[in-house]
Amino acid sequence: MQGTPDIAQLRHLLFGKDYDALLALKSQIENTEQYSASVASVITEALAKRESQDGTISTVLAPTIEHALTHAIKSNPKHIADVLYPVMGPAIRKSIQQALNEALAHFNQLLEQSLSLRSWKWRFDAWRTGQSYAQIALLRTLIYQVEQVFLIHRETGLLLHHIVSENVISKDPAIISGMFTAIQDFIQDSFAVEGDSNLDTLRLGELTVLIEHGPQAVLALVVRGCVPSELRTLLAETSETVHQQYAPILKAYQGQNADFIGIDPLLHDCLVKKHKIKEKRQPWLAYLLLITIACALSWWAYQYQQTQAQLAEEALQAKQAIIEQLQQQQTQQAALQASLQTLLDKQQQQTAQQAKQITDNANTIATLTKQIESTTHTFEKAKATITPDQPDIIALSKQIVALLQAAQQADNILQIMILGNADTSGTDDINQHIAQQRAENLRDALIKSGIPAFVLVAYGSNQPGIPATLQKNERSIHYRVSLY
Amino acid sequence: MIQQKICLLGSFSVGKTSLIRRYVDSLFSEKYLTTVGVKIDKKYQKVDDKEYTLMLWDIAGEDDFTSIRTAYLRGMAGYIIVIDPTRPHSYDTALSIHDMVKSNAGALPAVFALNKADLKQSWQLDPPRYQHLHQLGHPVVETSAKQGQGVDDMFLQLLQQRENSHG
Structure with missing residues (x-):
């Protein structure tokens, strides 16, 4: 230049x-x-301007940023860990919180499924139609659900990628993809008048297949239920993004499906579903069950406490009763002791009385013995006759009766010896005989007046064996009292 | 794992479907052949260290009254033309199919399969025709659906052509 x-x-x-x-x-x-x-x-x-215009900057930069991050994490993981540290804690807490909420919601759902009237109706329908309960429940609650996403190479009809939502059974997607392309070709060949028109919807019962034809790839959604219009928009947008991100790979495609592994998240965004019932309901049933359990527990605790209190009261009452009984027993014991004392006193009195009686008795016996032994009965010369009604005999017999009573009371056996005496005039034989006679006559007279015969023995005093002190030279009778 | 679309072509009742039936994963019944005009099966094949998933488009046979839907040939990586040598007419059809494919899809790996090798004594293929077939520059494999003969060889020959052209 x-x-x-x-x-x-x-x-x-x-x-x-x-x-x-x-x-x-x-x-x-x-x-x-x-x-x-x-x-x-x-x-x-x-960059800011372009991003605000069509939002392609983030799409284009995403793989680069991913690579950069991967590289950074590989080369210095500690640094990344340090940077992430402040956000990890809250994120984990949030995740745990969410997991708990989900568990509660799931629990609630289970309860609802087993308890609600609606679920029983569904069970009945399932039984009636021979379908599984899960299918019936899904059909009744679902407005729509994208079950499968096919990404198909337009030229060859080969399956580039396929994803399927949970609980959906899919047949061999590679073969389906080929047949799907063949049928499209068949329909286009058979019916299309314009060269550029494409099959964009298939419908079979509750299933709809939405098809979006891009320059290199065909994206197809298999939808169950009523298809909302925004799904078509989502499909078109996803197809555009796929073409933007994978344009060179799609153009050079030679059957290497490994190139499309990274497309998974993008297609997963298409797996949308909508239920009739809002998921954000409060889990009332779960709450109810928890409250019921809490109530039952508190009621049990209350009952337990009550029972304990009652038991304590009963124990107290029993204790009081025992104390009262004990006191009563003590009183009774005291009364018994008192009565025993009285009895003892009485006994002592009795004993004393008895002793006194015995003493009195002994005195009486002694007095009477003296009186009787000092008594004599005199006879006429050479006579031995006695009449029972003579005054001294009557008095003597009274004394003897009294002595006999006293002796019996003192548990003694009484024996009164009647000794007959004679004076020395006359012969010894006659004297002895008369003395004997006199004694026997007196004994008879006493027996007649009522004295028992075993108390009285009669002897002549001049008999051998009789002590000399008792042998008197007089016409009389003397008495000796013996107690055994 | 590499995916390839392979078409199976030939006149009516040369035994295309019978030939592959025992070697593939199938999902659809054969009524598709007469209704839609194509039935798709899947076959795994290993060549050297490479694993292939072959999507086999079994395309309804051509005769004087019906012709192959060329839309089905789009994007294929290679094709197999099956001939029934007991019926010489199928040889002529095979050649016309081969020409048609070449003009539609360009030069692609191909294999000629001479089927019903178990009935070789009934073959009516004269030497000039046989020679001409070999001169077309594609492998010719003798196969038998009945004896299960040559099927894997047929696929291997096809894929090796692809390997050579890429290698």
């Missing part, structure tokens, strides 16, 4: 100062440092 000096001069003449500006601009572009400096001054604004 410089050329010879003449040409340069000519250019100057022709363009003036603009030529200098042009040269400066050229040198700026050619100089890497200058160029990067000038791009750096606008790059942020440029």
Whole structure:
């Protein structure tokens, strides 16, 4: 551009100062440092502007950022861990909280399924139609659900990627994909009048297949239920994104499906579903059950406490009763002791009385013995007759009766010896005989007056064996009292 | 794992479907052949260290009154033309199919399968025709659906052509 000096001069003449500006601009572009400096001054604004226009910046940058992050994590994981540390804690807590909420909701759902009237109706329907309960429940609650997503290479009909939602059984997607393409070709061949029209919807009962034809790939959604219009929009947008991100891979496709592994999250966004019942309901049934359990527990605790209190009261009452009984027993014992004392006193009195009686008795016996032994009965000369009604005999017999009573009371056996005496006039034989006679006569007289015979023995005093002190020289009777 | 679309072509009742039936994963019944004109099966095949998933488009046979839907040939990586040598007419049909495919899809790996090898004594293929077939530049494999002969060889020959053209 410089050329010879003449040409340069000519250019100057022709363009003036603009030529200098042009040269400066050229040198700026050619100089890497200058160029990067000038791009750096606008790059942020440029990116922001483009992002606001069509949002492609994030889509384009996403793989680069992913790679950069992967590299950073591989090369220095500790640094990333340090950076993430402040967000990890809250994230984990949130996740745990969510898991708990989900568990509660799931529990509630289980309760509802087993308790609600609606679920029993569904069970009945399932039994009636021979379908599984899960299928019936799904059909009754579902507005729509995207069950499968097929990404098919348009040219070959080969399956590029396939995803299926949970609980949905899918047949061999590779074969389906091929047959699907064949049927499209068949329909297009058979019915299409315009060259560019494509099959975009298939419908079979509750199933609808939405098809979006891109330049290189066909995206198909298998939907169960009523298809909302936004699903078609979502399909078109996803197809566009796929073509944007995978354009070179799609164009050069030679059957290598490994290139499409990263597309999984993008297609997963299409697996949408909507239920009739809002998921955000309060889990009332679960709450109810928990409250019931709490109530039952508190009621049990209350009952337990009551029983304990009652038991304590009963124990107290029993204790009091025992104390009262004990007191009563003590009183009774005291009364018994008192009566025993009285009895003892009485006994002592009795004993004393008995002793006194015995003493009295002994005195009486002694007195009577003395009186009787001092009594004598005198006879006429050579006579031995006695009449029982003589006054001294009567008095004597009374004394003997009293003595006998006293002796019996003192548990003694009484024996009264009647000793007959005679004076020395006359012969010994006669005297002995008369003395004996006199004693026996007196004994008879006493027996007649009522004295028992075993108390009285009669002897003549001059008989051998009788003590000399008792042998008197007189016409009389003497008495000796013996107690055994 | 590499996926490839392979078409199976030939005149009516040359035994295309019978030939592959025992070697593939099938999902659809044969009524598709007469209704839609194609039935798709899947076959795994290992060549050297490479694993292939072959999507086999069994395309309804061509005769004087019906012709193959060319839309079904789009995007295929190769094709097998099955001939029944007991019926010489199927040889002529095979050649016309081969020409048609070449003009539609360009030069692609191909294999000619001479089926019913178990009835070789009934073959009516004269030497000039036989020679001509070999001169077309594609492998010719003798197969038998009845004896299960040559089926894997047929697929291997096809894939090896692809390997060579890519390698």
